[in-house]
Amino acid sequence: MSTAADITREAERWTQASGRSLEAVNDIVSAPLIDRDRWSWRAWWISVVISLALTVVMLVTILWLFDKGIGIFGNNTTVVWGFPIANYVWWIGIGNAGTLISSMLLLLRQHWRASINRLAEAMTLFAAAIAGIFPILHLGRPLYFYWLAPYPNTMSIWPQWRSALIWDFWAISSYLLFSLLFWYIGLVPDLATLRDRAKSPVARALFGIFALGWRGSARHWHTLHVYHTTMACLGVPLVISLHSVVGLDFAASLMPGWSETIFPPYFVVGAMYSGFTTVILLSAAVRWGLRMQALITVEHFEVMAKILLAASVIMALSYATEWFSAWYGGEAAERRLVAFEFTGDYRVLYWCMLFFNCAIAHLFWFPSVRRNIAAVVIIGILINVGMWLERLLIVLNTLSHSYAVGMWRVFSPTIWDFLLLFGSLGFFAFLYLVFCRVVPVVSMHETRRLLSTEAKQ
C-alpha cells in the first residue's frame, strides 16, 4: 500500500481522471445534495420504501415486545440470551469499525481514506445507535433502563459499578458521542462548501448554520488538523476498549467457552472484520447510486479486500486458539463444549461460520477477485453473515451446553427474533439512505487535499 508521498505511477492514484480537479470533486460530491435533478432517484425511492416498511416491522416488534415481554423470543430458561444479545454484539462490531478504520487510517497516513472515511463514520453512528437499543430491549423491565445512569433519586441508590452492564452503558454512550464529534468536525468544511454552492436560500441557510461560519482560514485549518489527529489518537484506544468491554460481558463470567482472556482482542478483530465488509457494501452502493465512480475506485476495493484477507487469518487464528486452550486447559466442560460446537445441535451453523469467516476470504489472494467489485461485495456479504453467525453461536453454544448437564437446552428462534433482526437492518438502511441525501458522503476537503498532494509528485 502506498501513501500519497510515494505515488508516481498512474496506476497507483486513488482517483479516476474524471475526478481530478477541485471543481470535479465538488461537483461529483455535491450533486446528490444540491443538483438533485441530474438523474431520476427511482432506485433510491424503491430502497426507501422497502427500508421504511422494515422499519415499521421493527417498531411493531418492539411494541409487541413491550406489551408481551421477552417471552416472544426464542429465549428459554437455559439460553437466557438469544438473538437480541447476538444482534447487539454484531451491530456494535459494525459500529466500531467506522471510527477504528477512519482514525487508524488517518494515523497511518493512508490518504485513500478520503473517499471512504465519511461513509464509514456515518455507518458507525447509525450502527452503534441501533446496537444500543438491543440491550435495552432485552431487559426484563426496559422502562427502567435509566437506572443504569447515576442520578439523584428518592431511593438514594447507585448503579453497581462492578457490573459489565454498567460498563457497556458508559462505553457505548461515550463512544457514540465521541463518534458524533469526530464525524461532525470533519464535516464542517464540507458544509461550508455546500453553503457556498447551494442554490435555494433554505439549503444555504441550513448548510450555513451547521457550517458554523467556516471560511477556510489557514489558522482554522491548522487547529482543525491538530484536533482531528488528536481525536484519532484518542479514538483508537476508545474503540478498542469499547469492543473489549463487549468481550468482557462474556469473559467476566464463569462459563465454559466464555471465560477466556482472548475474548477482548478477538472481539475487536471481529468488529473490524464485519465493519470492513459493511464499509465495502456501503461503498459499492454509494459508488453506484450516487455516481461516485471517479472518487471511489477499484483500487479502494482492492486494498479493503486485502485488509479482509488479513483479518480473516487473524479470525482463524483466534478460533484455533480457543480450541487449543480448551484442549490444553484440560477442563472437561471446555473440551465438551468444543466437541459440541463441531458436532452438536448448531453444527451446521458452526461449519458455515468457519467457512464464511476463515475460508472464503482466501479468494482475495487472487488480484482478479480483489479487483472485481461484484465479487468483493458478494464475499463481503457472506463474511458478514458469518460474523453474525459467530456472534449468535458465542451466545448459543455456551448457554446450551454449560456445566450442569441437566440444564442443557436447545434454542430455537421465533418469528419475532427474525422480524427484529431484519427490521433493524431496514432501519439502518433507512437512516443511511436519508444520510446520503442530506450530507456529502465523501469528504470533499480531504479529497481536494489528496489531489493536491498527488499533483505535486
Next chain:
Amino acid sequence: MSAMLVADFRDAGVLVKASHWAKAAGYPLADAFSPFPLEGMPELLGETSTRLRLWMFIGGMTVAALAYGTEFWSAVYNFPIDSGGRPLHSWPAFMLFPFAVGIFGAALTGFIGLLVKCGLPRLHHPLFDINGFERVTQDHFMLALHAPQAENDKRTAVAWLKQAGADTVWELEW
C-alpha cells in the same frame, strides 16, 4: 478592526509562493483562505504551537477524576454493598467508566476549545461580502495582508500582489 488587502489566486502553489515573497518583502501576513489545508502556511502565519492538546488532556483528566470520584464515594461511603466479600473499593472494575467518559471529556473539551480558538460559530464575517469569496471553499485561494497605512504604499502593495499572480485585490476592514 484593521484594514486588509485580500488577494484572490487561482492556484495554491502561486499563493504559497506569494506569501513567501510578501513575508520577505516585509508585508505582515494576516491570514490565508483555501479549500484544503496548505502545507507550510501555519508556519508562515506564526501558528506553530497550540495549547489545544493540553486543554484536551486537562479536560479529559478532570472528567475521568470526577467519574472515579463518583464511583469511589458512592461505592465506599454513600451506598456500600458487600457483594460476596469483594472489596468496596474495587479499583480494577472501576477503571472502565472513567476511561470511557474521560476520552469523551477530552474530545468535548477539544471541540469547545477549537470553537473558541477559531472564533466560531460566526455566521457572518466581513470577508463574506467579497464577491467571489464563496469560491474559497471550492477552488480559489485568497491571501490577506495587513494594508499599509500610507495610500502610496498601499497602491504599491496592490500592484505587487497582482504581479505575484493575484486576479483581483480587495480592500476591506475586519
